[in-house]
Amino acid sequence: MNSDNDLQIAGDPLEVPHLLQPPREHPATVAEFAGLARAIAADRAQWAELVRYDATTRWYHRLRTGPGYEVWLLSWVPGQGTGRHDHGRSSGVLTVLEGTLTEHTRRGARTLAPGAQHVFAPGYAHEVVNDALEPAVSLHIYYPGLTEMPMHPAAHAGAHAALSCEARPVTA
Numbered sequence: 001m002n003s004d005n006d007l008q009i010a011g012d013p014l015e016v017p018h019l020l021q022p023p024r025e026h027p028a029t030v031a032e033f034a035g036l037a038r039a040i041a042a043d044r045a046q047w048a049e050l051v052r053y054d055a056t057t058r059w060y061h062r063l064r065t066g067p068g069y070e071v072w073l074l075s076w077v078p079g080q081g082t083g084r085h086d087h088g089r090s091s092g093v094l095t096v097l098e099g100t101l102t103e104h105t106r107r108g109a110r111t112l113a114p115g116a117q118h119v120f121a122p123g124y125a126h127e128v129v130n131d132a133l134e135p136a137v138s139l140h141i142y143y144p145g146l147t148e149m150p151m152h153p154a155a156h157a158g159a160h161a162a163l164s165c166e167a168r169p170v171t172a
């Protein structure tokens with residue numbers, strides 16, 4: 001016996017159009033960006049064959065773009081890292097696809113294992129490095145797309161990079 005407050009639908013609820021959220025082609029919320037990253041992570045066919053490892057320079061590949069955002073695929077051989085930087089006015093979602101990365105911030109270091117996701121706000125400063133003995137692969141979504149990556153004095157005094165966040169060689 002249902003109370004008066006219960007919603008009752010006769011027949012198949014999926015046939016009631018107004019109850020359905022229209023599928024969104026592009027993510028628009030933090031949760032949706034994180035979900036997009038997880039979906040790409042789970043679909044290795046989208047990225048595994050694209051990954052290259054380069055011991056002399058950081059490797060990166062722009063996997064896709066959408067309105068206001070960019071998705072980058074990055075590889076890290078052991079020892080490669082970013083130097084301390086922020087992401088200008090971009091927010092981001094970092095997702096580890098393979099291997100292990102270590103993120104250093106003023107609050108300390110933490111290990112990011114495969115599947116780990118890290119959301120950061122504009123101005124967030126960190127340094128990411130592959131401290132492990134195996135190569136690593138990560139996925140980075142920037143919203144809006146990254147236009148600058150200011151380096152911080154602890155790593156590179158006054159330097160500015162014009163390319164993607166983690167996507168630059170380590171010089172120090």
Ligand SMILES: [Fe+2]
Binds near residue numbers: 128
């Ligand atoms: Fe970064």
